[in-house]
Amino acid sequence: MKKKITLKEISKRFNVSISTVSKALKDSPEISEKTRKMIQAFAKEHNYKPNNIALSLKNQKTKNIGIILPEIVHYFFSSVITGIERYATEKGYNVIVCISNESFDKEVINMEMLANGSIDGFIMSLSRGTERKQDFHHIKEVINQGMPVVLIDRVTDEVECDKVIIDDFHGAYSAVSYLAEQGRKRIALITMPDYMSVGRLRMEGYKKALEDAGLEYDPELVLRMEDFYENFEAIEKVIKERKADAVFAVTEFFAVSAMKMAQKEGIKVPEELSVIGFTDGIISISSSPSLTTVSQHGEEIGEKAAHLLIERLENENMAEQKPPQKEVVKTTLVKRDSA
Amino acid sequence: MKKKITLKEISKRFNVSISTVSKALKDSPEISEKTRKMIQAFAKEHNYKPNNIALSLKNQKTKNIGIILPEIVHYFFSSVITGIERYATEKGYNVIVCISNESFDKEVINMEMLANGSIDGFIMSLSRGTERKQDFHHIKEVINQGMPVVLIDRVTDEVECDKVIIDDFHGAYSAVSYLAEQGRKRIALITMPDYMSVGRLRMEGYKKALEDAGLEYDPELVLRMEDFYENFEAIEKVIKERKADAVFAVTEFFAVSAMKMAQKEGIKVPEELSVIGFTDGIISISSSPSLTTVSQHGEEIGEKAAHLLIERLENENMAEQKPPQKEVVKTTLVKRDSA
DNA sequence: GTGAAAGCGCTAACAC
DNA sequence: GTGTTAGCGCTTTCAC
Numbered sequence A, B: 001m002k003k004k005i006t007l008k009e010i011s012k013r014f015n016v017s018i019s020t021v022s023k024a025l026k027d028s029p030e031i032s033e034k035t036r037k038m039i040q041a042f043a044k045e046h047n048y049k050p051n052n053i054a055l056s057l058k059n060q061k062t063k064n065i066g067i068i069l070p071e072i073v074h075y076f077f078s079s080v081i082t083g084i085e086r087y088a089t090e091k092g093y094n095v096i097v098c099i100s101n102e103s104f105d106k107e108v109i110n111m112e113m114l115a116n117g118s119i120d121g122f123i124m125s126l127s128r129g130t131e132r133k134q135d136f137h138h139i140k141e142v143i144n145q146g147m148p149v150v151l152i153d154r155v156t157d158e159v160e161c162d163k164v165i166i167d168d169f170h171g172a173y174s175a176v177s178y179l180a181e182q183g184r185k186r187i188a189l190i191t192m193p194d195y196m197s198v199g200r201l202r203m204e205g206y207k208k209a210l211e212d213a214g215l216e217y218d219p220e221l222v223l224r225m226e227d228f229y230e231n232f233e234a235i236e237k238v239i240k241e242r243k244a245d246a247v248f249a250v251t252e253f254f255a256v257s258a259m260k261m262a263q264k265e266g267i268k269v270p271e272e273l274s275v276i277g278f279t280d281g282i283i284s285i286s287s288s289p290s291l292t293t294v295s296q297h298g299e300e301i302g303e304k305a306a307h308l309l310i311e312r313l314e315n316e317n318m319a320e321q322k323p324p325q326k327e328v329v330k331t332t333l334v335k336r337d338s339a
Numbered sequence C: 001g002t003g004a005a006a007g008c009g010c011t012a013a014c015a016c
Numbered sequence D: 001g002t003g004t005t006a007g008c009g010c011t012t013t014c015a016c
Helices: A005-016 A016-027 A031-044 A054-057 A075-090 A104-115 A127-132 A137-144 A168-182 A195-212 A232-241 A252-264 A283-284 A299-314 B007-014 B018-025 B033-043 B052-059 B076-092 B104-116 B130-133 B137-144 B167-181 B198-214 B232-241 B252-264 B282-286 B300-312
Strands: A065-067 A095-097 A121-124 A148-152 A163-164 A188-189 A222-224 A246-250 A274-280 A292-295 A324-328 A332-334 B064-071 B092-101 B122-123 B148-151 B162-166 B187-191 B222-224 B246-249 B274-278 B293-295 B326-329 B333-336
Touching: A005 A016, A005 A031, A005 B148, A016 A031, A016 B033, A054 B052, A065 A075, A065 A104, A065 A299, A075 A095, A075 A299, A075 B092, A095 A104, A104 A121, A104 A127, A127 B148, A127 B222, A127 B274, A127 B333, A137 A148, A148 A299, A163 A168, A163 A299, A168 A195, A168 A246, A168 A274, A168 A292, A168 A332, A188 A195, A188 A232, A188 A252, A232 A252, A246 A252, A252 A274, A252 B282, A283 B252, A283 B282, A292 B122, A299 A324, B007 B018, B018 B033, B064 B076, B064 B104, B064 B300, B076 B092, B076 B293, B076 B300, B092 B104, B092 B162, B104 B122, B104 B130, B104 B137, B122 B300, B137 B148, B148 B300, B162 B167, B167 B187, B167 B198, B167 B246, B167 B274, B167 B293, B167 B333, B187 B198, B187 B232, B187 B252, B222 B232, B232 B252, B252 B274, B252 B282, B300 B326
Parallel strands: A065 A095, A065 A121, A121 A148, A148 A163, A163 A324, A188 A222, A188 A246, A246 A274, A274 A292, B064 B092, B064 B122, B122 B148, B148 B162, B162 B326, B187 B222, B187 B246, B246 B274, B274 B293
Antiparallel strands: A095 B092, A292 A332, B293 B333
């Protein structure tokens, strides 16, 4: 076992000072060619690599980005991480991932844990608990300490910082409009509880699309559920009793649940019931019929967020920091077989 | 903006030495009650938290775990991360996630990036490129430097370290046996290229199950594909021309592809064709018919791996380090509607 | 009861 | 051309 070698050890080996070694390895012209070559050769042979921790302490920057997400076993969020990771790695940053598990408390703990010097900045999406509580002191605090934060997808106006969101409103609008164009008259909405920012926006898009299509908004056609909780009865009620001829669901999972229910009841998709979901993930591709969806472009969101964050981190003079940016990533309607 | 406060600043404020402050905050009996309280109150008020980087440098341990995975937008791997993260957080560790993107080179770069002091140990699953190349020098090197590594799922005998795997052999065996019990005679296998360790093991389980069921192994019923690459023609050929009455697929995606193909051709699942997949993810639940699968228990694997790693990290005296462990997580057959 | 000093690994301004 | 020194933030041993 050959432990990592340090400057000190190299300096001892040649009876020179540590700084000489440091300079030699940096190819400084201050050091004689001979000494330089000698030291460089030795360092290479022993696979010398500067210690990141020491560099972090010295430079007061870690080159680490903290990511806090509600969960990760989820197509959208894991694509976001993929996007962040790709851009960050390219720029020489590492990503530290924490999962809030939709809990406010975990989110706070995670932030505090990372804010003590482990990272240079945050990229995060609010947990359900935080959205419900509307308590953002932990985020404001790190921002106050001068640590940049980029909020993505589930954001809030209460915090002043960079944000990357998708146009939930338009995503929903275009999906519902598309259904209306197909001649659907009773378009049901399966959405999340109201405290979720994205749920609200999609709801508005839904309403506006109905309005523009000359269809009436019927609250009876709106169903609110918690994600990943299959409530066939509720879906069945909306679709059968209320005679829906189309479903716009704000998650892939809801959409597929609706399709399964329909199939179980002998309702044909898309002939008798059109279905469109949100989030263009694996489920959409592999379901049958394959699902028409509003694609959220998670990787692009991740990449944009990482870009905004790193730009801020690398901009040394605080004076000319840009004001908080808000980037909106366009959704696209991916047409498949369910509508 | 109130920057984070340091010991030095606190010490200045009260005209005491840094070490006095340090001790006071640690409630050391060396310091007078009065001074202690005073300093503690001030520190609390200013929300003092020791700087992690400084601690890392001092203690020569970062309390960070490096995770390197082939990808992350993938049910199995994201569950693994979830499991690792949960256990690690509980033990006061953070996880740094890197994605190798199935590439050998990226895997090497990621490892080198993290091995320079950023982390205390690794948890990783081999990239496809690495399995193909059979080159593990980068892993051996960090192990030689005294940094513990835990290999999960896609592992190799070439490296001596802790490993956590699933019983691929038995998972495949039980799935195929189950199909045989149902009276299926021509059970097709859709698997990955041979250089993947897990593919080989599942293949063996398949063969053994056939043998024990008194069925003959027919190479014509075996199809090798790259994951996430839909090759309907090939699947169709195996199922229709070769008259398969069941399919055992080594990924969820393959299984669903087979079902979709069948449905397109009017072959009824499970009546005319039984299908079983591997990986018990979202796809399996939401496909229709829902998929019978061999569950891999990703979170458990992650948790076990984190446990092994942290145990090794916290065991100070090298002398009594255990020999490399190999843990096998049992798979379970989750019966749903496709078989 | 308090403080000085060394050290973790590295850099950089400044001597010589 | 090479070395000394200070410093990043913290802990800990040893003096006073």
